[in-house]
Amino acid sequence: IDGFQFLEILKEKNINTPVIMVTGYATAGNAVKSLYAGAIDFLPKPFTADEILSTVRRGIRYNAIQNKIMNRSSNSDKDSLLYVPCPATYYRFGYCCWAKTEQDGTIRTGLFDLFLQTIENIEQIIPAKTDETIIQGHSCLQIKTKDQLVHNVLAPVSGRIVKRNNSILENIDIIQKDPYFKGWIYLIIPSNREFDMKNLIPCSSDRI
Template structure:
């Protein structure tokens, strides 16, 4: 008999499982757990989960195999990857393989609660999309934009040269997708990085506080140096809810490795 749970926790450390279970209870969410790849896949095949939280380092196979199996098996549960061996490469690989988000250990209650909130909202939105196929539940980013996972976007800011569809130089504009904003459900405050800050792809680019007081981290879509930022967002954070792709932009940046990193970006034209 199949059972329904809000969250499946996959980790071989009982202290991590117990901590996430406690956080789930604080958020009135039901949870189940597994400590290996094999045990996790048996549970995924036999039960229904709205969200999966998976450690990358497992005793039998790594968590990336969970991602691949969920993607190829037709399961619709979004996956949040967690790891104590945090590198930008780990985060980028997770997003490339289809993870909903990536969270480094150790994480705080608020950090995990924020990403769980978005993950549960994403799962709910997916079910609604299947039920109402013709309804526009969020605005996809414009066709000439590129997105990093589900959260952030980047587009060339003139002048820019393109060779074989690889950006070779120029400045770019970045921001948050309408989907990311809708999953937050109520933007109250935005904190931005400073001009001339250098940041790696998948690192935190901005912090957005929601109506529950949770702070959501937005990932930078490409390694870059910030050359300008949208000061209006500090006074009017609601701009990203009204117009996330134009007036609600976050930064103008100079990428430092776009020729290599573009393979980890998804052309928004493919979303149509």
């Protein structure tokens, strides 16, 4: 079976083991399909030792968070949040980032809090430049941690960056404390809105 069939089997059997998709077919389409199908990350070949290390560490932390959610028993634990879900009107790309359509038709993007919880000791955020074009499923942001690992963030939509939130570069705490509002990353003019939105998951579907 291939990786996508494997993800489908896990879903059918309700197995929550995190999956990192590794492939020699490094296309944006495969990255998008992987995250939509439930993989926590997509790693194309060839990759470096640091790239696989950063991805695996996030996977281990993701698994620990999911286990804590599954194993909560006391009322106090049930009432506590291990991560903040994105607002119901947003859409998410896998578990790494979110997208929100603004009234003027632009799309605002940012990081999913669960993704941030899998990264410790952020040292630097390395964004794309204003007016740069990003592609859904390709890296659009890098996060460097104090252990010198670099974590790539895949773009939730394709389009041209018309504005970026420079305040998160000056104060990293903003993106960690308020990832869905003050900690947004880009404002984008989408190049293929309808196609890209089909690959995103409504955050309203995450509600129990």
